[in-house]
Each structure stands twice: as C-alpha cells, then as structure tokens.
Amino acid sequence: MEFKELMIQRTPNGTLPNLPLNGQWLSDLGFTVGRGVHASFANSCLTLTIGDASTNLLVESRMVHKRPRTHLIINAFWLKKCGFHIGDRVGLTLAYGKIQIHKINRFTTVAPTA
Numbered sequence: 001m002e003f004k005e006l007m008i009q010r011t012p013n014g015t016l017p018n019l020p021l022n023g024q025w026l027s028d029l030g031f032t033v034g035r036g037v038h039a040s041f042a043n044s045c046l047t048l049t050i051g052d053a054s055t056n057l058l059v060e061s062r063m064v065h066k067r068p069r070t071h072l073i074i075n076a077f078w079l080k081k082c083g084f085h086i087g088d089r090v091g092l093t094l095a096y097g098k099i100q101i102h103k104i105n106r107f108t109t110v111a112p113t114a
Helices: 024-028 076-081
Strands: 002-007 017-022 036-042 045-051 060-064 067-074 089-095 098-104
Touching (some): 017 076
Antiparallel strands (some): 017 067, 036 045, 089 098
C-alpha cells in the first residue's frame, strides 16, 4: 500500500471544496480512462473503488501541457457530504482498485494503520 498527502482545494469559482486526482498513478491503480468509480463514506473515510460506467464518478482524460492525463475530480457534493472542507489536509491510502481518503491533522507524519 502507498500513501499520499494532499490538500482540499477550491473550485475555480472559489466557493466549494474540490479534490482533483490526476496522473499516471491513477492508471497504475486501475483507475483508467472511461472506468466508473464507486464512492462510499463510512467511519470518517471516503472510499473510491473501481466500478462500471453506471457508478457515481467517471475517470476522464484531460489535456495537461498538450498531453492526455488520467483525471478524476472528487467534487463538492461528495466532499461536503463527508465533512471535508477547503484547506483540509487529507491522506490517501492507495491499493489496486481502491483509494481511501481521510482527514489528517497537521501533526500526522505517517500513514495511519488499518
């Protein structure tokens, strides 16, 4: 398992929370372009798992510096529903087909244990 640390950003209009996930690491975890993603929330953790095209979210391809890039945006609806706010630090626990997102505080320095 891997661990990433990110911060909840603002939407372009600056009023809502937004968590863009992008890059080759998404594809390496099985979150490939056109793949559906199921989002669920339990025990203060937002979990994303690979699903079919009829699921909650969809992995897209976006052009970044004239190159296609795997892209998944966790939008304000999911973030607000799960209690995440602009500026919150979040930890991502990564495994093939699964991403777990949870709040971390400023004193957290390592991945939480399961």
